[in-house]
Amino acid sequence: MQQRVRMKNRVCQLSGIIACLVLLWYSGQPAVALSAEGVSVGVLPFFINSQEPLEYLGRAIPDMIASRLEKRGEITVVPTPKLTAALRAHGWTTLDEAKAVQIGKTAGAEVMVGGTLTKLGSMLSLDVTVFSVTGTREPRRVYVTAADTDSLIAKVNELVRRLNFLILDRQVVSEVRVMGNRFIEKDAILYAIQTRKGEVFSPEVLQEDLKKIYQLGYFKDIQIMSTDTEAGKEITFQVVEKPMVKTVQIIGNKTLKLEDIQKVMEVKPRTILDLNKVVGDVERIKKLYVDKGYYEAEITYKTEQLDEDFASVVFTIKENDVVKIKKVTFSGNASISARELSKVIETRKKHWLLSWFTTIGIFKDESLEKDVERLTAYYYSKGFLMAKIDKPSVEFKKGEGIYVHFSITEGDRFxxxxxxxxxxxxxxxxxxxxxxxxxxxxxxxxxxxxxxxxxxxxxxxxxxxxxxxxxxxxxxxxxxxxxxxxxxxxRGEKIYIEEIKISGNTRTRDNVIRRELRLTEGSVYNSEEIKRSKQEVNNLGFFETVNINTEPGSKPNLVKLKVEVKERPTGSFSIGAGYSSVDSIMGMFQISQNNLFGRGQQLTLMAQLGGRSNYYNISFTEPWFRDTRTSVGFDL
Missing domain, CATH: 3.10.20.310 (membrane protein fhac)
Structure with missing residues (x-):
């Protein structure tokens, strides 16, 4: 028996077909009458085919099967005393259907399970037959193989699961296949569905799977075929993919750059053509233009089938003229003037001059939402704790512009x-x-x-x-x-300085910076001293920027100070010339370094050369003599 379900573009067309599928499937299945206690099953001793003494397995395996079948809750296993009495009455020497039925009738079972265990080398095989005591079904067989005795228990669990399906007349999915896919990976499709190999076949689940595959957006046609095999239901998903996007063209954009438009788009070359994404891209491009004031911009699209596998998408843009905000009005603002409120918000009417080279007058949805927050905060700062700003109304009048209105309920001033x-x-x-x-x-x-x-x-x-x-x-x-x-x-815990880390000082030595800090490792955290430390380091004149930040330490009551600096040149060179009546023409040269060798020391060399006399000077200053704030120096 082969069943086929076909879907073209609309999942809702599937419901009637699936209903027929359900009826068709169930009409061919003989039902097992379930009592309130479940199906009554007797598990017979297994026969052993092995050169090794494995009789213990012949007794143990039926017990394992019986306990696992009953554990699932829908099957009742015939009690051991009843089954033993029936075996004594009729005997059980070969795997015989008639004998199994007689034993089952005597024991009061509806279904009997018997089988053999065969061992060849290390390989074991469990071959099981399910007998219908009522005669409504032909004997059905199932088998599993194990590499060795260690893996036998896991195989028994698999066997019981399959027996459960057979006894309860539930069909198992023997295989799940995907056909027709060229660009989309098989695993991506299987991941989206619930039908799995080895699970119970369910038309309802299959219906949901069909919807989920369709919702992936990659397929224009989906067929599901189910074929009955000896191992169970074989399910095949036959798909016809939508074409691959080969090229995406954008035509007519003058104001916006092509790359800015492409950033917000989801349709790209080498992706499956999804019309939902194409329509979404139209809206996203439209929003870009609205944010730039092109409220009347028109975006259209066209798809063209290039061949069986590929298509192109063309977006055409008609920008039209910029639409500015014509007027912004307020109502309910009895205590604060509209002029004052206009200064608070970003949404403003166009200005005769500024709107030509600024964004004043351009309408933006995001700005409107933030303006509600700004107005609420402003009223809050004025004592109006109960002020409420309604969602602004926006009206577009063709040929005029955009009108924005804020409705305000001030409440009392506190x-x-x-x-x-x-x-x-x-x-x-x-x-x-x-x-x-x-x-x-x-x-x-x-x-x-x-x-x-x-x-x-x-x-x-x-x-x-x-x-x-x-x-x-x-x-x-x-x-x-x-x-x-x-x-x-x-107040929490008192915080201490665990570590001071200095970075960015490529020339200046760490100790030159550390000695300017008002805090050391182990000191109690003090925000005021941190501010003063920053000022002290900045006053050295060695750095363009100085930042002191904190980060968590190794314990909750510890922090690390991060001193980040950026060096700047600290040396200078000057040259000059002059004239005097005494020396005639004079030349002056000076070289100075305020951070000598990165130690914070100052050195100046100066020479003044004249026609009759020369003057030389060497100046040196150590601002921290022996690591104290004592400054020493000399001039020669």
Missing amino acids: TIGSIDFKGDLIYDPALLIKKIQSKSGQTFNGRTLNDDLVALKGLYAEKGFAYADISPLTEIKQDEKKVNIIFSID
């Missing part, structure tokens, strides 16, 4: 009620009040509150608590239009 501190207080609350800008009675300002958090964390960082967690807890008094602020402080 003032600060009380300010308090709780948690790990290492400073007097009166001092903390002085360090923050927020004051009781002021209009609540979200930005000021953020600045206060930075200031408080800085205070704690000066005492070594670099990771202090400070959170502002707000208690809103709706009726009083006030908000009470409580700064909750968790």
Whole structure:
């Protein structure tokens, strides 16, 4: 029996055919009546064909098969005493169908299982026959082979799985094949489906597999063929691939560069033609143009079949004129003027001059979303804690431009009620009040509150608590239009400097930089000292940039300081000439080095040569004599 399901472009056409497939498949299968306790099965002793004494396996294998069959829950194995009594009554000397049926009837079984174990060299073969006691099925056979006795148990498990399918009249998938694929790998198709070799054949699963293969987007026609074989159902997926994209052309782009358009596209040469991706690319290209102000840009596509295997895709672009924002309006802003709000947002109407060489007036969806956040934050900074900005409305009027409108619900303006501190207080609350800008009675300002958090964390960082967690807890008094602020402080562990790493100093020695630092390994972390250290190193004049950052140390309470510098020239040479009534023409030469040999020492050589006299000078300065801040030097 061979069954075929065909699909052209629409999966929904498959449902009726699959329904027929299900009926057709089940109509040819004799059913086993399942009792509430499952199918009753008797497992007979196995016969041994071997020169070695393997009788123990003849008894052990049936026991293993019986226990594993019953473990699956749908089969009930005939109890050993019943089966033993039936064997005594009828005898069991050869693998005989009539005798197996008699024993089964006596034992009350619906199905009997018997077989032989054959050993040739190290190879073992288990040949099993399934007998229908009711006579509704011909004897069915299944076998497995094992390389040696060590691998026999694994093969018994495989045998039981196949016996389970036979006894319950479930067909097994004996093979899964893919045909017709040229560009798409077979494994990619098999990975997408659930039907597997050795699993139970299921028309429902096959229907889902068909959908999944189609959803890959690589095929224009799919056929599924199932063939009955002695080993089970052989499933073949016959596919017809969509053509491969040979060339992708983009025509008509003047404003945007070709490479910028190609970056957002998914359709590329040497990929399978997928119309969903082509349509998606049209939208992506359109968005690029909209972001540049070409709101009326038109993008179309055309596909051309070059031969049986290849096709080309051509995208045609008609840019049209740039469309600018004509007007931006606000409603509901009773407390803040539209002019003030316009300065907050990025979306702005076109300017008669600036729009010619800037992006002012260009409409962007991303900017619009961020503008809602900007307006909300701005109102929050003005004390409007309940302000709500609706999604802006955008209206395009052909020949005029784009109109954008923001609808605002301001709510009440709140003032600060009380300010308090709780948690790990290492400073007097009166001092903390002085360090923050927020004051009781002021209009609540979200930005000021953020600045206060930075200031408080800085205070704690000066005492070594670099990771202090400070959170502002707000208690809103709706009726009083006030908000009470409580700064909750968790100072965490005191942090120490584990290591100081210096990088970027290709000429200057490490110790020249280290001696300018206000902190050493083992010191308590101090943010203020780090700032001063940065300034001290910068004051040397040896570097273009100085950065000091931290990174986690080997323990939670340790950090590493990373001092990163970029060297700059520290030497100079000057030459000059002059005239005096005494020496007539004079020449002046000077060479100086402010970082001699990278040691931070200063050396200057100067010569003044005249007609009647010459003057020479050598100047040397050691700014850190014996690693102290004592400066020594001489002039000759």
